[in-house]
Amino acid sequence: MAKVRGSIVVDIEKCKGCEVCMVSCPTGTIAMAGEVNSKGYNYAWPANPDLCIGCANCAMVCPDGVITVYKTKI
Amino acid sequence: MAEITGIKEIIRPENLVYKRTKVMTDNILSYCPGCGHGTVHRILAEIIDEEGLQSETIGVSPVGCAVLMYNFLDIDCQEAAHGRAPAVATGIKRLLPDKFVFTYQGDGDLAAIGTAETIHACNRGENILMIFINNGIYGMTGGQMAPTTIPGMRSSTSPYGRDVKIMGNPLKMTDIVATLPGTYYVTRQSVHTPANVRRTKKAMRKAVQYQKLNRGACFIEIVSNCPSGWKMTPVESNKWMEENMIPFYPLGDLKTPPEEPASNLKPEAK
Numbered sequence: 001m002a003k004v005r006g007s008i009v010v011d012i013e014k015c016k017g018c019e020v021c022m023v024s025c026p027t028g029t030i031a032m033a034g035e036v037n038s039k040g041y042n043y044a045w046p047a048n049p050d051l052c053i054g055c056a057n058c059a060m061v062c063p064d065g066v067i068t069v070y071k072t073k074i
Numbered sequence: 075m076a077e078i079t080g081i082k083e084i085i086r087p088e089n090l091v092y093k094r095t096k097v098m099t100d101n102i103l104s105y106c107p108g109c110g111h112g113t114v115h116r117i118l119a120e121i122i123d124e125e126g127l128q129s130e131t132i133g134v135s136p137v138g139c140a141v142l143m144y145n146f147l148d149i150d151c152q153e154a155a156h157g158r159a160p161a162v163a164t165g166i167k168r169l170l171p172d173k174f175v176f177t178y179q180g181d182g183d184l185a186a187i188g189t190a191e192t193i194h195a196c197n198r199g200e201n202i203l204m205i206f207i208n209n210g211i212y213g214m215t216g217g218q219m220a221p222t223t224i225p226g227m228r229s230s231t232s233p234y235g236r237d238v239k240i241m242g243n244p245l246k247m248t249d250i251v252a253t254l255p256g257t258y259y260v261t262r263q264s265v266h267t268p269a270n271v272r273r274t275k276k277a278m279r280k281a282v283q284y285q286k287l288n289r290g291a292c293f294i295e296i297v298s299n300c301p302s303g304w305k306m307t308p309v310e311s312n313k314w315m316e317e318n319m320i321p322f323y324p325l326g327d328l329k330t331p332p333e334e335p336a337s338n339l340k341p342e343a344k
């Protein structure tokens with residue numbers, strides 16, 4: 001059976017830590033980092049990368065457009 | 075087939091499903107964290123990109139938080155005085171009728187100081203798209219009450235909530251322009267969930283395509299948040315918006331062109 005695997009890349013320096021992506025992710029892939037970027041925001045990152053299905057929900061709602069999404073079948 | 079385990083194998087150009095459009099510049103947006111303005115900019119930029127209109131588009135930016143829109147969209151832009159964007163866009167479109175001309179305005183801009191310009195541009199049937207970001211507040215100047223502030227909503231000038239007995243009724247601008255003969259397509263959307271973003275993008279594409287027909291004004295209201303002015307976190311503000319703003323400003327098409335079936339006026343389930 002074909003299974004999809006996804007992956008996201010967050011432009012950490014441009015992320016404002018709003019958490020909107022985190023609550024829109026259906027799989028719990030995203031968490032906010034304990035560290036901050038140079039603007040002082042706790043940026044989003046794929047804390048559980050194996051869970052990502054590449055649905056792009058996070059990228060749809062990111063007000064700053066800093067998420068890139070990849071998806072493949074395995 | 076080799077099994078894919080690491081993310082390195084997934085992050086390859088052929089697997090790309092979503093990336094920022096080149097119609098957005100690389101500048102960091104001046105908006106507060108979680109503000110819907112950024113999402114609407116991005117949707118609009120994606121449509122301009124996908125429809126091949128980057129060199130054909132002229133935007134008119136407002137006074138309000140979106141005043142610097144021209145720094146974020148890689149298109150031709152003209153800044154207008156507060157509320158006058160529809161008048162400026164009218165002039166641009168009449169001089170350059172082959173261009174795609176839009177205004178981008180907040181509720182203080184479009185529904186307060188610019189009420190006359192909005193109504194008359196719509197009523198004249200100017201062939202422009204008006205994008206109306208309704209966050210129920212004057213975001214830029216510190217969260218004062220706007221004509222769009224809903225009953226009971228707190229703002230810096232209605233700290234105990236809007237009391238309509240004293241402060242009057244909110245104005246539903248989109249409902250008003252939908253009744254005018256000069257408007258061709260009028261819709262109200264939001265961008266606070268992935269499903270709503272996808273619906274807004276569809277509506278925005280329709281509006282841009284209708285605009286090419288030059289059959290009148292197209293008008294998109296986006297019910298949006300202002301986490302800073304509302305004094306909430308972005309996630310709280312989206313929840314508050316869904317529970318309070320959207321019941322007052324229901325999502326859906328208010329006016330569709332004759333050949334278009336009227337789509338559901340109720341927001342779809344997420």
Ligand SMILES: Cc1ncc(C[n+]2csc(CCOP(=O)(O)OP(=O)(O)O)c2C)c(N)n1
Binds near residue numbers: 136140182184209213
């Ligand atoms: C002629 C004039 N009057 C008043 C102002 C002050 N002013 C700047 S932005 C603004 C309201 C902005 O609210 P809105 O249009 O809702 O935009 P938002 O910031 O909420 O996106 C006002 C009253 C101004 N700049 N010019």
Ligand code: SF4
Binds near residue numbers: 028
């Ligand atoms: S692409 Fe989908 S599953 Fe992956 S992080 Fe984004 S929202 Fe979550």
Ligand code: SF4
Binds near residue numbers: 019
């Ligand atoms: S939605 Fe965008 S800006 Fe907000 S936390 Fe997620 S990646 Fe950062």
Ligand code: SF4
Binds near residue numbers: 110303
């Ligand atoms: S003040 Fe409100 S509308 Fe303006 S950028 Fe901040 S959150 Fe957005």
Ligand SMILES: [Mg+2]
Binds near residue numbers: 210212
């Ligand atoms: Mg406003």
